[in-house]
Amino acid sequence: MKMENKEQEIKAPTIIAPPSGGRGVHVFAPATVANVVCGFDVLGFAVNEPGDEVIMRLTNKPGITISKITGDDGRLPLDPAKNTVSVSVQHYLQSVGRTDVGLDIELHKKMPIGSGLGSSSASTVAGLYAIKTLLGDDADPAKLLPFAMKGEEMACGHGHADNVAPALLGGFVLIRSYDPLDVIRLPHPAGLYCAIVFPDVDVPTREARQIIRQKINMKDAVTQWGNIAGLVSGLFMQDIDLIGRSMKDILVEPVRSMLIPDFYKMREIAMGMGAVSFGISGSGPSVFAFTKDEETAKLITQKLQQHLTSIKIGSNIYVSTINDAGPKVLG
Amino acid sequence: MKMENKEQEIKAPTIIAPPSGGRGVHVFAPATVANVVCGFDVLGFAVNEPGDEVIMRLTNKPGITISKITGDDGRLPLDPAKNTVSVSVQHYLQSVGRTDVGLDIELHKKMPIGSGLGSSSASTVAGLYAIKTLLGDDADPAKLLPFAMKGEEMACGHGHADNVAPALLGGFVLIRSYDPLDVIRLPHPAGLYCAIVFPDVDVPTREARQIIRQKINMKDAVTQWGNIAGLVSGLFMQDIDLIGRSMKDILVEPVRSMLIPDFYKMREIAMGMGAVSFGISGSGPSVFAFTKDEETAKLITQKLQQHLTSIKIGSNIYVSTINDAGPKVLG
Numbered sequence: 001m002k003m004e005n006k007e008q009e010i011k012a013p014t015i016i017a018p019p020s021g022g023r024g025v026h027v028f029a030p031a032t033v034a035n036v037v038c039g040f041d042v043l044g045f046a047v048n049e050p051g052d053e054v055i056m057r058l059t060n061k062p063g064i065t066i067s068k069i070t071g072d073d074g075r076l077p078l079d080p081a082k083n084t085v086s087v088s089v090q091h092y093l094q095s096v097g098r099t100d101v102g103l104d105i106e107l108h109k110k111m112p113i114g115s116g117l118g119s120s121s122a123s124t125v126a127g128l129y130a131i132k133t134l135l136g137d138d139a140d141p142a143k144l145l146p147f148a149m150k151g152e153e154m155a156c157g158h159g160h161a162d163n164v165a166p167a168l169l170g171g172f173v174l175i176r177s178y179d180p181l182d183v184i185r186l187p188h189p190a191g192l193y194c195a196i197v198f199p200d201v202d203v204p205t206r207e208a209r210q211i212i213r214q215k216i217n218m219k220d221a222v223t224q225w226g227n228i229a230g231l232v233s234g235l236f237m238q239d240i241d242l243i244g245r246s247m248k249d250i251l252v253e254p255v256r257s258m259l260i261p262d263f264y265k266m267r268e269i270a271m272g273m274g275a276v277s278f279g280i281s282g283s284g285p286s287v288f289a290f291t292k293d294e295e296t297a298k299l300i301t302q303k304l305q306q307h308l309t310s311i312k313i314g315s316n317i318y319v320s321t322i323n324d325a326g327p328k329v330l331g
Numbered sequence: 332m333k334m335e336n337k338e339q340e341i342k343a344p345t346i347i348a349p350p351s352g353g354r355g356v357h358v359f360a361p362a363t364v365a366n367v368v369c370g371f372d373v374l375g376f377a378v379n380e381p382g383d384e385v386i387m388r389l390t391n392k393p394g395i396t397i398s399k400i401t402g403d404d405g406r407l408p409l410d411p412a413k414n415t416v417s418v419s420v421q422h423y424l425q426s427v428g429r430t431d432v433g434l435d436i437e438l439h440k441k442m443p444i445g446s447g448l449g450s451s452s453a454s455t456v457a458g459l460y461a462i463k464t465l466l467g468d469d470a471d472p473a474k475l476l477p478f479a480m481k482g483e484e485m486a487c488g489h490g491h492a493d494n495v496a497p498a499l500l501g502g503f504v505l506i507r508s509y510d511p512l513d514v515i516r517l518p519h520p521a522g523l524y525c526a527i528v529f530p531d532v533d534v535p536t537r538e539a540r541q542i543i544r545q546k547i548n549m550k551d552a553v554t555q556w557g558n559i560a561g562l563v564s565g566l567f568m569q570d571i572d573l574i575g576r577s578m579k580d581i582l583v584e585p586v587r588s589m590l591i592p593d594f595y596k597m598r599e600i601a602m603g604m605g606a607v608s609f610g611i612s613g614s615g616p617s618v619f620a621f622t623k624d625e626e627t628a629k630l631i632t633q634k635l636q637q638h639l640t641s642i643k644i645g646s647n648i649y650v651s652t653i654n655d656a657g658p659k660v661l662g
Binding site for chain 1: 371556577
């Protein structure tokens with residue numbers, strides 16, 4: 001466990017713009033919180049901060065190059081056959097019959113890798129939205145989902161949609177079914193704030209998945225689907241209290257929380273300060289709380305960061321409303 | 332398996348009215364479909380037909396008597412200590428401190444017992460609504476739920492709410508949690524019709540519960556909660572197609588359907604005739620289909636009844652919209 005506060009380093013402004021004269025586009029795609037506590041593998045939502053950025057330029061030579069990656073501490077491959085952004089863009093180009101296109105990609109990571117905030121999804125969605133924009137493809141962004149899932153399969157060994165779907169569509173998204181793929185965008189109350197804390201410890205997604213029990217009690221499953229039905233109802237009814245009391249997870253959290261430093265202490269702090277709910281973001285180690293106002297969200301992130309510092313763990317903190325737009329063109 | 336069509340017998344009009352001069356009330360409470368396919372133990376809805384009726388009269392002598400039960404083929408006890416209606420009414424009287432009240436109850440069963448249509452719940456709710464009305468108790472009917480659950484505990488050995496809650500509140504009801512009890516009324520599309528077929532075979536609720544597996548695969552549970560989240564979304568979005576494609580049950584139906592004659596054949600018939608969905612009502616043996624119009628619902632029930640007749644099984648059939656009112660005073 002490293003003692004380091006990465007927020008400054010990652011959030012430092014990177015001045016990036018397509019070179020004048022060349023056709024290029026600069027796209028942001030949001031971080032996402034998968035599972036939303038009681039919706040393991042089927043629910044996720046997007047936030048406005050953090051997120052990743054991709055700059056994509058058309059070139060004269062068919063094929064994809066990755067000229068630059070920043071903010072990744074050298075962890076991501078520049079080889080276009082191994083990078084999730086280029087691989088998913090390549091799938092898209094094949095699908096629309098445009099393998100003649102030449103592209104150069106810059107990827108600017110603005111959030112930590114391995115944080116449980118859908119880092120690879122944000123990059124992949126930014127890349128796909130960039131190529132869609134460059135080619136003037138005005139199809140529904142939801143059509144990009146299968147390509148984004150190809151990227152997830154490469155990044156996590158599992159073609160899940162609970163990060164890529166909300167990153168692409170914005171808001172809360174339910175993946176009702178994978179076969180056939182059935183994705184439903186859910187509403188949410190306007191005044192919902194999200195406090196996110198990333199404790200800088202290593203929780204690889206694959207391992208976080210492997211420790212989950214494969215056999216569970218029917219009784220516990222019934223409790224869980226009562227809660228997800230309550231959460232979905234609360235989102236439609238704009239009932240933040242119902243959302244809060246539905247966000248309980250008796251199946252996955254008890255196991256995954258073991259990989260997160262002082263998880264239950266952090267929950268106690270957050271709930272004591274007025275959080276509506278508290279839980280693990282995706283497979284962790286990031287945790288998140290919903291609040292009814294921005295000030296409470298800010299105070300909670302500060303207090304949790306202080307607590308993590310006191311046990312010698314660095315952290316990144318974010319406060320955001322729900323991102324309803326998905327990816328957006330910055331320039 | 333008896334070959335007998337009970338519809339005529341049960342639906343024959345019973346002329347019942349409180350004796351002139353005596354203070355009495357005549358109440359109807361609706362049948363209910365629990366589980367709604369993918370919401371095992373947490374979801375249910377009420378229909379307008381069938382339902383049970385209770386006539387309750389104040390008497391001069393404290394205590395409860397049951398003077399008459401019709402439509403039960405002599406299967407239900409007249410002993411007020413053993414009948415779910417009187418037992419739940421007694422719990423209510425104790426709770427409001429009115430054990431001084433004297434009551435006589437007539438119970439008129441207008442639906443088959445052991446049908447999986449919430450027969451005991453309808454009787455219990457009719458009884459509770461009758462005493463509430465007689466005593467002029469204008470509290471929210473939801474306050475009667477704990478007393479109705481006492482009746483269920485006696486009838487089924489299990490204090491479930493997925494029949495009594497919709498019978499009492501009307502419409503679709505989610506029981507998010509039992510401890511503490513958290514019951515949420517859900518909306519539904521206006522043009523939703525329900526076709527119900529009760530094949531006259533014996534499926535005791537206790538046994539139907541015992542055959543359900545106690546340990547399940549996490550993977551299957553995830554599929555199930557994706558579907559219940561989809562069903563709840565479809566109800567809020569008034570999206571009948573989403574409701575239909577969400578109503579799949581890979582955990583309970585494969586086991587319980589074995590107790591229902593030609594279950595999969597009946598599904599094939601109903602879906603082939605344009606049903607939106609098809610499944611088991613509660614623990615069976617009744618089955619139900621949603622349709623988008625009354626005519627399709629009627630044709631489906633007729634066709635399924637013909638099919639059951641061809642394999643020498645009698646049946647009752649019902650077509651109804653969703654009951655949004657719960658119990659009602661008839662006179």
